[in-house]
Amino acid sequence: MNHDETELISRCQQGDPNALKEIFDQYHKKVYRIAYGVVRQREEALDIVQEVFIKLYRSIRNFKGKSKFYTYLYRMAVNTAIDHARRMGKSIFSSLGEIEGFQPSDGIEKRPDSILLQRELEERVKVTLERLPTDQRMALIFREVEGLSYQEMAEAMGCSIGTVMSRLHYARKKFQELLKNDTKEERRG
Amino acid sequence: MKDACSAVSKLLEKYFDQEVTKEERSFVEAHLLDCSACRDALRFMEELRTLIKVPVEEAVQKEDFPWVWQKIERGIRLEERPTFWETLQSWLQISSIFQRKVWIPFVATIAVLLFVTTQFIIKKTPSYSEPYVVEYIESETYNIMIFESEKAKTTVIWLFEVPEQKSSTS
Numbered sequence: 001m002n003h004d005e006t007e008l009i010s011r012c013q014q015g016d017p018n019a020l021k022e023i024f025d026q027y028h029k030k031v032y033r034i035a036y037g038v039v040r041q042r043e044e045a046l047d048i049v050q051e052v053f054i055k056l057y058r059s060i061r062n063f064k065g066k067s068k069f070y071t072y073l074y075r076m077a078v079n080t081a082i083d084h085a086r087r088m089g090k091s092i093f094s095s096l097g098e099i100e101g102f103q104p105s106d107g108i109e110k111r112p113d114s115i116l117l118q119r120e121l122e123e124r125v126k127v128t129l130e131r132l133p134t135d136q137r138m139a140l141i142f143r144e145v146e147g148l149s150y151q152e153m154a155e156a157m158g159c160s161i162g163t164v165m166s167r168l169h170y171a172r173k174k175f176q177e178l179l180k181n182d183t184k185e186e187r188r189g
Numbered sequence: 190m191k192d193a194c195s196a197v198s199k200l201l202e203k204y205f206d207q208e209v210t211k212e213e214r215s216f217v218e219a220h221l222l223d224c225s226a227c228r229d230a231l232r233f234m235e236e237l238r239t240l241i242k243v244p245v246e247e248a249v250q251k252e253d254f255p256w257v258w259q260k261i262e263r264g265i266r267l268e269e270r271p272t273f274w275e276t277l278q279s280w281l282q283i284s285s286i287f288q289r290k291v292w293i294p295f296v297a298t299i300a301v302l303l304f305v306t307t308q309f310i311i312k313k314t315p316s317y318s319e320p321y322v323v324e325y326i327e328s329e330t331y332n333i334m335i336f337e338s339e340k341a342k343t344t345v346i347w348l349f350e351v352p353e354q355k356s357s358t359s
Contacts, residue, residue, distance in 0.1 A: 020261075021258065029249055029254075042248060049257055050257060050260050053261045057265055145242050145245050149208065168202065169202060172202070172237060176237075
């Protein structure tokens, strides 16, 4: 943790709302990525971001600086997102019409059949991600969405680098199997 | 080739995640040139990353985060809004006099003054009740009128003569 960040956190611990705003400016996109990665739904992801920063403001006094600040924040984001996903239950797998994200920008991607295919693919990714155990899903999101190193992931998840590698490996393997099975079922259907 | 594949497969994910050493990188890259199965495995990981990452990045681009910050600020302000008791406490701490804890005798003095003043005001404006006639008796020589005042508990008997005779009262 560099000096500026230490000072920023110390100001926030003293209840300075401007310090919280600076932390928000620095980290909101990262928190949003984690939130969206877990729930794959815009409104819910925004609610999670809001909840995480309010929680942070309330609990930052308990941050003693033993771990890196971003791992502290990421852990908070992950736990909040998982809580939301649990509360949402199956409802996060909304109908195709409600799916957001993956809006192609131009050319052939604008064709309705192409849009539908991409939406279907996105839906399948959602379902597959949800079928993974939480720790494996988080490993995948930390690595593929946030681009964290093994060391950073181990800190954020509170485990060893070996465990991180194992979770990533099994997540990728399971993802591959689930996607293959879905494709087979579709062909049969 | 199979032995090389099994050796590389242990490193392939680390290579993809950019966690290998220089030597490991050279070893994997040399193998990838000749092995389509390992290239496929690598391509799958790339596709998976795209599938997971692209929708997230597109969602980030669309968001209006200043609006989210406003909601957070509002949420914090709501949490910090003081309760009635906290407001009262802070009001009591406004004046330095109150901070010195002089407010207990101060309030007691005000209460005593109020009590005394109230008594005085009540005494100054007593409720006054008029005496009223209870009985009036006429006779040939005297007429009698009896008054009663409830408040003073007094009874007045008034005796007066009929006309052309001496009158007397008691």
